[in-house]
Amino acid sequence: MSDRNQRITFARSPRGLPVPEDFGADETAIPAPGPGQFLSRTVYLSLDPYYRNVMKNSQIYQDRLAPGDVMVGETVAEVIESHHADYKPGDIVAVRNGWQQYAVSAGQGVRRIDPSLAPIATALGVLGMPGMTAYAGTVFLAAPLPGQTFVVSACTGPVGCAAGQIARHMGARVVGIAGSKEKCEYAVRALGFEACVNYKDGDLVAALKAACPDGIDVYFDNVGGSTLEAVTRNLAMGARIVLCGMIEAYSMDTPPPGPWLGPIVGARATMKGLVVYDHMHKFSEMQRVLSRWIREGSFTWRDDVTESLSRAPEAFCRLMRGQNFGKALVRVGAEPVIRQ
Numbered sequence: 001m002s003d004r005n006q007r008i009t010f011a012r013s014p015r016g017l018p019v020p021e022d023f024g025a026d027e028t029a030i031p032a033p034g035p036g037q038f039l040s041r042t043v044y045l046s047l048d049p050y051y052r053n054v055m056k057n058s059q060i061y062q063d064r065l066a067p068g069d070v071m072v073g074e075t076v077a078e079v080i081e082s083h084h085a086d087y088k089p090g091d092i093v094a095v096r097n098g099w100q101q102y103a104v105s106a107g108q109g110v111r112r113i114d115p116s117l118a119p120i121a122t123a124l125g126v127l128g129m130p131g132m133t134a135y136a137g138t139v140f141l142a143a144p145l146p147g148q149t150f151v152v153s154a155c156t157g158p159v160g161c162a163a164g165q166i167a168r169h170m171g172a173r174v175v176g177i178a179g180s181k182e183k184c185e186y187a188v189r190a191l192g193f194e195a196c197v198n199y200k201d202g203d204l205v206a207a208l209k210a211a212c213p214d215g216i217d218v219y220f221d222n223v224g225g226s227t228l229e230a231v232t233r234n235l236a237m238g239a240r241i242v243l244c245g246m247i248e249a250y251s252m253d254t255p256p257p258g259p260w261l262g263p264i265v266g267a268r269a270t271m272k273g274l275v276v277y278d279h280m281h282k283f284s285e286m287q288r289v290l291s292r293w294i295r296e297g298s299f300t301w302r303d304d305v306t307e308s309l310s311r312a313p314e315a316f317c318r319l320m321r322g323q324n325f326g327k328a329l330v331r332v333g334a335e336p337v338i339r340q
Helices: 051-055 120-124 129-142 158-169 181-189 204-211 225-232 262-266 276-296 309-320
Strands: 004-010 023-029 038-046 075-082 092-095 102-105 149-153 173-178 195-198 216-221 235-243 270-273 303-307 327-331
Touching: 004 309, 023 309, 038 092, 038 120, 038 309, 075 120, 092 120, 120 129, 120 327, 129 158, 129 216, 129 235, 129 276, 149 158, 149 225, 158 173, 158 216, 158 276, 173 181, 173 204, 181 195, 195 204, 204 225, 216 225, 225 235, 235 262, 303 309, 309 327
Parallel strands: 149 173, 149 216, 173 195, 216 235, 235 270, 303 327
Antiparallel strands: 004 023, 038 075, 038 102, 038 327, 075 092
């Protein structure tokens, strides 16, 4: 353990897509935990598209950033020193340390990680908030029936891959939307999807019609914009649309024009907005179900890991350009030795 704490800070609100110059970096002394606090060492940092909205101080998030503040973010960390009754050195936790090597916490919002369930990095992906988002949106809002066609965009990301696999376990016919041949092949081969459409390869509307000849019963939307518009033109009667993410709009300074909603009316479709915090009381259920599928070998995922905290800005910019493949993580420190 060094005696300095490397941090990545917020420098300015991006204009359009973020660039590395929107971030800063500094070093401080490692903080000392006070009464009722613990100090933890960051192992993995989660990179998530919503950080782009936080960087423009969007009103829909509680986080606020001023120049020089540590970038916000959830992490997997190892407790190093503790004056907190519920946590001891060696515990592995999910905690909002932000983009830094060390941080203190009073325990609010901290989640203890069970390394026996799956690799600890999954606590930031399919067994963390992205997995909970996928589980809530698919099970509680979309509720696909056996044989129905379930389409999911950004289908190899942590939310999309989990949503599609959950729908597959529920008996749905799953079709993914992704941005490369490699990602589409992975969705079919590794995730078990019936088909996958590359939105960069020609006419998306025509490709969706070919992959979904009986129409789309459920659409789990992670991107919004032109992809959502293409899907609305091939809805089955009584279709459901779950609005989860709008990554196309996160880097726009003004909201994009919305799709024409006439097809929604014609298909008697239902659109629902998904906010994961409404369903957090089901978190243990999600972990129990998905971890069982992982142990059985019927559920998989992919991580896109960048080494070193200093490269986090570059990795975040790649994520926002859609150049990641899987859950975007930064390995900040060595994985701890897990005590059995």
